[in-house]
Amino acid sequence: MATHKKEEFTQKEQDLAAFAKALAHPARIAILKVLAQQNECICGQIVDVLPLAQSTVSQHLKELKNAGLINGTIDGPRSCYCINWKAFEKFMGEFAFLFNKLKVQNTKGLLLKTNNKKRRLY
Amino acid sequence: MATHKKEEFTQKEQDLAAFAKALAHPARIAILKVLAQQNECICGQIVDVLPLAQSTVSQHLKELKNAGLINGTIDGPRSCYCINWKAFEKFMGEFAFLFNKLKVQNTKGLLLKTNNKKRRLY
DNA sequence: ATCTTATATCGCAAATATACGATTAAATAA
DNA sequence: TTATTTAATCGTATATTTGCGATATAAGAT
Numbered sequence: 001m002a003t004h005k006k007e008e009f010t011q012k013e014q015d016l017a018a019f020a021k022a023l024a025h026p027a028r029i030a031i032l033k034v035l036a037q038q039n040e041c042i043c044g045q046i047v048d049v050l051p052l053a054q055s056t057v058s059q060h061l062k063e064l065k066n067a068g069l070i071n072g073t074i075d076g077p078r079s080c081y082c083i084n085w086k087a088f089e090k091f092m093g094e095f096a097f098l099f100n101k102l103k104v105q106n107t108k109g110l111l112l113k114t115n116n117k118k119r120r121l122y
Numbered sequence: 123m124a125t126h127k128k129e130e131f132t133q134k135e136q137d138l139a140a141f142a143k144a145l146a147h148p149a150r151i152a153i154l155k156v157l158a159q160q161n162e163c164i165c166g167q168i169v170d171v172l173p174l175a176q177s178t179v180s181q182h183l184k185e186l187k188n189a190g191l192i193n194g195t196i197d198g199p200r201s202c203y204c205i206n207w208k209a210f211e212k213f214m215g216e217f218a219f220l221f222n223k224l225k226v227q228n229t230k231g232l233l234l235k236t237n238n239k240k241r242r243l244y
Numbered sequence: 245a246t247c248t249t250a251t252a253t254c255g256c257a258a259a260t261a262t263a264c265g266a267t268t269a270a271a272t273a274a
Numbered sequence: 275t276t277a278t279t280t281a282a283t284c285g286t287a288t289a290t291t292t293g294c295g296a297t298a299t300a301a302g303a304t
Contacts, residue, residue: 003258003293008173009148013155020145025262026131029138033220043281051130056263058282063261077271077280095214098155125263125288147292165251178293180252185291199250199301 016098019091022067027052027060032083035070040082042075138220141213144189149174149182154205157192162204164197 006014023029027050034049035041047057061081064070068087073080128136145151149172156171157163169179183203186192190209195202 005173005293006148009152013148013151016151017146017148020142020151021147023142024139024146025143026128026135026139027262029135029142030131033135044279047281051127052262053264054281055265055283059262062282074270074281077278079281092217127263149292166249169251174292175294176251177253177295181292184252196251196300199248201251 012094016091016094018067019069019095022064022069025060027057028064031057031060031064032069035081035083040080042078042080044078046081134216138213138216140189141191141217144186144191147182149179150186153179153182153186154191157203157205162202164200164202166200168203 006017009017023032030050031046034046038045043054043058043061046061047054050057052060061070061072061079065072065081069084070081071084128139131139145154152172153168156168160167165176165180165183168183169176172179174182183192183194183201187194187203191206192203193206
């Protein structure tokens with residue numbers, strides 16, 4: 001059964017996965033793109049440029065907000081969103097760090113062991 | 123209904139989302155970490171360090187392979203996996219480009235318009 | 245040829261995600 | 275006050291993901 005095993009991984013692994021998950025839908029990528037270009041947007045503007053219903057866009061915005069990637073302010077009857085660049089940099093940095101660090105180790109590994117047996121690609 | 127609207131977004135948006143989706147599970151983050159540290163691993167080594175059944179790990183490996191993030195070679199009765207750094211750099215680069223570019227535009231936007239109305243955070 | 249080892253795949257159950265219309269809520273306009 | 279505008283939330287249907295045991299497959303060992 002799909003009994004969440006997610007807790008059995010490290011916090012950092014879970015955090016990175018959660019960040020990636022927030023980006024794992026084209027609609028949310030598109031929303032972030034719009035927000036970045038416009039600096040800030042009200043919900044309606046985003047609804048106008050996406051091929052989705054208002055309720056669906058609202059849901060995607062909620063997910064982005066829950067993941068901490070965007071901030072929302074209430075402006076009268078409107079909701080104004082903008083990218084949380086700080087959070088973004090934090091996660092991108094963690095990713096870069098993770099994979100830069102690993103790449104160095106990887107290079108080292110390449111030098112140390114070269115057990116290139118006959119092996120066919122698939 | 124959940125009738126996929128994904129096709130209605132740009133190819134680049136879909137590609138980035140697909141890349142993110144491949145990273146959107148702690149097990150897959152953990153697998154990539156192990157692969158990067160060891161340079162290459164046979165499936166069994168990964169199964170040993172993850173809190174998941176062999177069939178589940180195999181599935182996660184398949185997803186990473188389908189996303190193009192890892193390569194697999196058959197070594198006798200074993201399967202040997204390694205990270206596809208090229209693909210990784212491509213996607214990380216695209217992300218960095220997307221958000222660097224947008225950040226510049228964002229900064230410009232900040233200078234141009236500063237309609238800071240009273241607005242409460244939520 | 246049979247047994248063992250290593251891994252992929254199948255089939256299924258449970259959990260999540262996606263999408264939308266309808267409704268609610270809250271601020272402003274008439 | 276009532277109507278309108280804007281966005282969040284609810285309820286629901288469907289699709290996808292996650293996870294595992296069982297089975298299949300394929301190479302090696304006995």
